[in-house]
Amino acid sequence: MHKPFDTLGRLSLCAAGLAPAAAAGQQPAAPPNVIIIYADDLGFGDLSCNGSRTIATPNADRAAREGIRFTNVHTVASTSTPARYGLLTGQYPWRKPGTGIAAGDAGMIISPEQYTLADLFKSAGYVTGAVGKWHLGLGETARQQWNGEIAPGLRDIGFDYSFIMAATGDRVPCVYIENQRVVNLDPEDPIAVSYEKPFPGEPTGRDNPELLRMTPSHGHDQAIVHGIPRIGYMKGGKSALWRDEEIADRITEKALGFIADNRGRPFFLYLGTNDIHVPRVPHERFAGRSGMGPRGDAVLSFDHTVGKVLDALDSLGLADNTLLIISSDNGPVVDDGYNDRAAELLGDHRPWGDFRGGKYSAFEAGTRVPFIVRWPGHVAANRISDALLSHIDLYASLAALCGAALPEGAAPDSRNHLGTLLGTDSEGAEYVVGINLSQTLSVISDGWKYIAPSNAPARNEATDTEMGNDPAEQLYDLRNDPGERRNVAAGNPGEVARLKALLDRIKARPSRSGR
Known part of the structure; x- marks a missing residue:
């Protein structure tokens, strides 16, 4: 296999499709480590670097100052399982049945024969790890055996090491699984x-x-x-049950251990935090600190995790050779099933920022998420980019970074935008496609957003979320109306026809062509 490194072991940025003077003009001394910190339900407006004046997130702010803060990056879905599926496979989740929100005992949604982002890094000589929230199923089918090795598992889709929560904090089983076995399980008390x-x-x-x-x-x-x-x-499984207040610390501890253990070789770490998903039970040292109840306190907990990773990279001398990406799986939700006073204590805080909707929605707040890229010496510091990007394109972009060729059929929907990711160009993507809880598709291109007609409910009454569903076609001019308050489809039939045709073309066949 072609190796994208010169005789001194330095990454060839030319092999990645970039000029040697990419970013800040320096080549890394060794293949760059890659860490993706993937928050859960963190809204664009939940970070102070994105303009929030009601909460302080100094560690995320620090990462933004030392890198690029993007303002127009979208996840592929406004719910967890499909968003994570798209990120790790480079395939839109709506192309594969069974990629909706997974039950806690779902079979593994990514099949072992799929070539994942972890497989890509392994092919380039990286050690790979996944720590934290998973929510993509385990085992061949539901009703898996929890009391021995759970297979297939993350090892079968490219991860050398894993320490995960099977699904979410609000779904059983409430145990950690390390390298496909439940941690601290008493065989006399099976799950x-x-x-x-x-x-x-x-x-x-x-x-x-x-x-x-x-x-x-x-x-x-x-x-x-x-x-x-x-x-x-x-x-069963009483000795293996997690303590909710300690989940963030345990995930962070395992992530830092993976980083330290592999500091002498290139690594890829997928770090999925439990924060700020329900039930929000932050550690006692964060409880009450935000003034916004458990939801706000969980944002502080997430920011603490970011700070611990930054500090570890600095102390181990890895910062200059680590590409760090911070984002979220989907947009925010306030009341997502527990009486934690999140709505009552929200005050002036706006987790969705200037956007409409939230988690579950086809509107912007459902998929437009925080996105920060930090790579000291290679990504210019204190930059803001409004380039359009999608999480689906991280796969092909990171393949270009490490010079790995994608096998036929791998990451069919992912397109290489490494230059935009590293700040060497501002063109961005030609389009991004999203899907909401109701399977309503949308597409954004050239500042316009088209939402396909849907007969699904317009509002999720339980979470008080506008879903973006409407029997009529919707068109929004995001350049002048980022809050999507004015449907201008009737006055712009040409744009409606163009975007509808674009969406039909994307649905008809995957393609990595175009921007």
């Missing part, structure tokens, strides 16, 4: 999980509210773990 019916004798949030320290606002009334009702039913 059983069901998403169909409760286990006899096991209390539930619905039937035993007296056992709860956090009550549900909607859903979330099944198994009780440490006083918090979850989605799904579980019994």
Whole structure:
């Protein structure tokens, strides 16, 4: 296989499609490490570097000062599972059935024969790790065996090391899984999980509210773990259960361990934080600090994780040779199933920034997410870019970075925008495509956004979110109306026809051509 390094072991930026003077004009002394910190439900307006005056995120702000802060980057979906699927496979999730929000016992959605982003890095000589939230299923089918090796697992899709939560904090099983085995499991107390019916004798949030320290606002009334009702039913595994207040610390600890253990060789780390997903139970040292209740405190916890990673890279002498990307899987949600006073205590804080909608939505706040790139000495500092980009394109862009050729059929929807990612050009993508919870597709191109017609509900009443669904075609001029308040489809039939045709062409066949 072609190796993109010269005889001194330096990355050839020409092999990555860039001039040797890319970014700040220096070549890295060794293949660059790559870390993606992927927050959960973090809104564009949740970071102070994105203009929030109601919360301080000094570590994310520091990363932005030392790199590029992007203002027009989109995830591929406004919910977790499909967004993560798109990022790690380079394929739009709507091309593959079964990529909706995964149950806690879902079979593995990325199949072992798919060539993942982790496979790409392994082919380029990297050691690969995944730490934190997974939510892409495990095992061949649902109802997997939790009490031995869980296979297939992350090792089968390119990750040398993994320490994960199977799904989300609000879904059972509430245990960590390291290298495909449940951590601290007592074989005399095996785990059983069901998403169909409760286990006899096991209390539930619905039937035993007296056992709860956090009550549900909607859903979330099944198994009780440490006083918090979850989605799904579980019994056993008592010695393996996580403590919610310690999840962020445990994830961060494992991520820092992976970085330290592999500091002498190139590595790729996918770090999925649990913050700021429900149930929001930040560590005691963050509780009450934000003044906005547990949701705001969880933002501070996320920022703390970012700071620990920055500090580790600095102390290990890895900062100048590590490309760090900070983003989120989708936009924000305030009340997502628990009575944690998030809406009541929000005050003047606007997690969605200037945009409309949020998690689950086809509107901008559903998919336009925070995005920061830091690589000292190679990415210019204190830059702001409004270039249009999609998470789907990280795959091909990072392939160009490490000079790896993609096998036939790999990452079919990903396009190389490494120059934009590193700040050497500002052209950005020709288009980005998104999908909401209702499977409504949208496309953005040349400052215009088209949302396809949908008969699904216009509002998610449980979360109080505008979904962006409408039986009529929608067209928004994002350059003059970023808040999507004026549907101008009727006055711009040419743009409607162009974007509809573009979306039809993208749906018809994957392509890495174009910007």
